[in-house]
Amino acid sequence: MDHLIEFWPILKRLLVYLIPFKKQLILAFILLLSGSISEVIGPILISYFINNILSKHELHFKIICIIIIIYIILQILSVFFNYFQSILFNKIAVKVISKLRQDVMNAALRQPISQFDSQPIGQMISKVTNDTEAVKELYDTVAPTLFKSITLIFIILFAMFTLEWHMAMIALLILPLVITIMLIYQKHSTPLLRKVRYYLADINNKFNETINGINVIQQFRQQNRFKKSIQNSSELHYIARMKILKLEGFLLRPLLSLLSALVLCNFILLFSCFKIGAFEVGVLYAFITYLGRLNEPLIAITIQQSVLQQSIVAGERIFTLIDSPKQKYGNNKTILKSGKINIKNVSFNYDNCKKNILKNINICIPSKYFVAFVGHTGSGKSTLANLLMGYYPIKMGKIYLDDKPINSISHSSLRKNILMVQQDPIVLSDTIFANITLGRKISEKKIWQILDTVHLSSLVKSMPNGIYSRLGEEGNNLSVGQKQLLAIARILVMPPKILVLDEATANIDSGTEQLIQKTLLSIRTKSTLVVIAHRLSTIIEADLIVVLKKGEVIELGTHEELLNKKNCYWKMYKLQLSRS
Template sequence: MTTEKTPPPHAQAGESPTDNSRRQGKGTFGLLLTYVYRDKPLLIKVLLLLLLATAADVAGPLLAKVFIDDYLLAGHLPVWPVAGLALGYVVTQLAAAWFRYRQTLRFTDMALAAVLDIRKQVFAHVQQLPMAFFDQAMTGQLVSRITNDTEAIKDLYVQFLSVVLTNVVLLMGIITAMALLNVQLMLVALLLIPTVVGVIYLYQKLSGAAVADSRQLRSDINGTLGESISGMAVLQACGLQQGSAERFERLNRRYYRARMRTINIGAALLRPAIDLLSVLVLLGILKVFGWQLVNGVAEVGVLYAFLNFMGRFTEPLAEITQRFNLYQQAMVAGDRVHQLMQQPRQHYGKTGDTIHRGALAFHKVDFGYRPGQPVFEQLSLDIPAGAFIGVVGHTGSGKSTLLNLLLNFYPVDAGNISIDGRPLTGYSQDALRRGIGLIPQEPFILAGSIYDNIDMGRKLPREKIENAARQAHLLETINGLEQGFDTRLGERGSRLSTGQRQQLVIARALAAAPRILLLDEATANVDSETEQVVQRALQALHGKVTLIVVAHRLSTINEADRILVMAHGELVESGSHRQLMTLPEGRYRAMYRLQQQARQVELAEQPDL
């Protein structure tokens, strides 16, 4: 089946990166508020620590002002009051440092717990998405969303929310202390805030699209890398390394340019702009203080405290603006995670009844992967329980689609499918997966042990695992390995041959004792010896479970009760091997004879031993 790749989210429906940036934040704030509300008791502790740290921080310059005006300038330095002020200053600064340390730990704890839960939810959601989603998705992009984008949400907690909240509270404390010292100077200092807000707004407007582009391009890079590495054998065999490298270079270059745009905007508007504005405000404070000093209403200690506060006042604003680069990235990343979480899940029924017999029926089923391009039209089939059914046909005839519909991977457009007289859509996911086993053409092997690959986390009894290996004629091979069932297979089962990997997948399917067993071209890529093993396994299961075998090698299904010949989504022939071979112009007969001729040529070309 041919599939198309979905364009990036911002490219869908004619949407531009700018339009995408306008949508940023809605999903992120939803995620953020969910976890902030969940961690409300911890957040309250963080805020309490923050208030205590701010109070201790602000108290230092106030104590210094008292020392300068009441003791130093007065030329009166009594030991105990001055020592008390010095001790108070040291204690407040140590307390501020300790409270901030505890607050940072609490915030980081919140962030890591949130990311842990978000990743768990996202991966659980992805596992329940319909197969139609994976037909269009790129693996690298999904991995990027589950790892990189969720990590960016952590940065939103630790690097942005923590910094902003800390500095906003600190600013409020500083403004309060300034007001207690001198209201006029405080008003001059406040002029810095609206100008900083304007800088932040301008930064967001200019950098939003560039940040969205950079996140999407990073995801595209991951997708391209995953695709290239998984298909490295094909790339090298066809000499396509140069083309693949050029494609990667184009993506990498576009990512570089997008990142440089955000860096240039940040370099121009964040720290340099804040430093310039703070110098201008400081000049204003000095001018007002000079006027007050001339009029005899100013104190030197107040000026010292204000200069001290201005250094602390400017730094929080600079910290906040510098964190907006991370904020933009986190908003885009959070929005991408939110979009993934909004993808509709695969729906299953509520009936928890197990499949007892395995009788199947298709009643006037219409289905197509895309509108206007039907695969099946008015397809009707009746398959009794325990039957051995072979399905053959040329590429694109609908063989694999038949299995996909039985597994409820796709909903039918019209008609219905039933198992044991009950609608397929009425069975729960657990009932379907326990009752139907699948043996795919390409074996999926974990890097774990043989036991893990047969059990697949189902916690089956060891007797069932061993019995399944015996039914798949793999037990002798396993017992011959040094560690038996505990043998580690390596990535993609590299320690097993192609045929042994297929036998392992057969054992995995049989371990759950399904009532219906589906084989999708299970012998297409194996040698004749392994094909005979598969045939013996099918013969042993014949009559015990319902077998639906899609086969390219017609010899695999010679003993089938009934063979369905598909062509362009239609059932064109049906019958046993002997019955179909009697049809003078039959498709099956032509296919079988063609394969027999090819087999004879292959044997004739083999050298004599």
């Protein structure tokens, strides 16, 4: 019962996507119906020819020619109608899936960051690609096939009862037997189909893992282990597929053909038992033809049941993502006048962690200040930066930006006024121009000025197409430092009131670090700088250094003040000096 409760709402919701294409859908169904009728009329014509011309030996050339022409026209019309209905259904399906993918992608883009913390990225990609492709089959295969099959069954049965109701009643006996076979097939095939989808997803995941980690795999000579792992998943997938094929091979065509043969024997028996002339030879031919054609729609319905179930399961996964809570922001759209930050009594823990990552943080940062967060791994530096960005809702305490509560600020205002440069910046597989502008309207002259500021102009000039030179996937033709400078260049297009740098200098050489330092000096006159520092040498000039330990602020002050205290910061600084 629970299965039915879940099945129908999802199916209904998937069918709602067809409403904008109502007229095209009606036309497609009319074409499909016309094609089915054209197929069924053919045997009636042949039956008429056998009964009224061939059996009576009255071979009228003109009538024979007319029957042949009509028969050929019906076959051509059937091909014509079936071709265009197939094109129409596929056209509708592609448009519907395009809209569905947009909705899924839009939902994914609006997910809270916490959602990406709790589930693999591959699962979300699978919903946008594989699951929408599975749903596509509902529109271009399942719906037309079921409609055509059911229509054909009713038209064939109607034609049978019109020709000879005694024989039609015998043919009707096949239906309960076929329904029983369908239910048995459905019961045994459904768990196998689930296994096939699971093993296929497993193979895709392992390929993805192997390709992404190819450097480590080759370095530690793990090729054979990964090869065997994929082989094992492929073998399991093969076994499950073979079980389905064997099930189809036994329960569908051979068994249905056996039932048809038994019904045909009954026809012949009935034909021989009644007196001569009670049944015409043409009628027997028509029934034999219809019986053969009745098998195909019945098999199609059985197979489409499994495909329909897969579409519903995929639809359920898609709607789970679409219906999941979106990132919440405030309604205040006013631009921040300053980069003042006030953090009051903030404590925080992630959804999957009961222990507080931050504990009663209180910091006041004036506008255009250079503040640094330092501390050992796990001290809460990046978590605090994420809260400043508005990535997570604040459960305990308050954060004020320009004296406005952060949860009252709108998404557009927040993104214009506070930006972040991460440790591993994202570089698009596109031109340098596109990577800096990110869709914003900026002149080439302004881009070159920004490139001069971040000391990348000489590199770009050396490229074949200048700012229109394409970068490789994830910027693989740039060094880590050049990626960082490119990420800062994006910021300089429209300098924010607050700029957060999350360990942006952690993986770069000292030369690039100096270039970034020079760039930050130019930004500092316009923005409040919040730097999460790994290298303490980069924050010597900071107006305020905040030392965190296990989520608590243990020291506050300038570089000189903290060194004079000879406490935690002093120990960290001395340790780094001894290693350099």
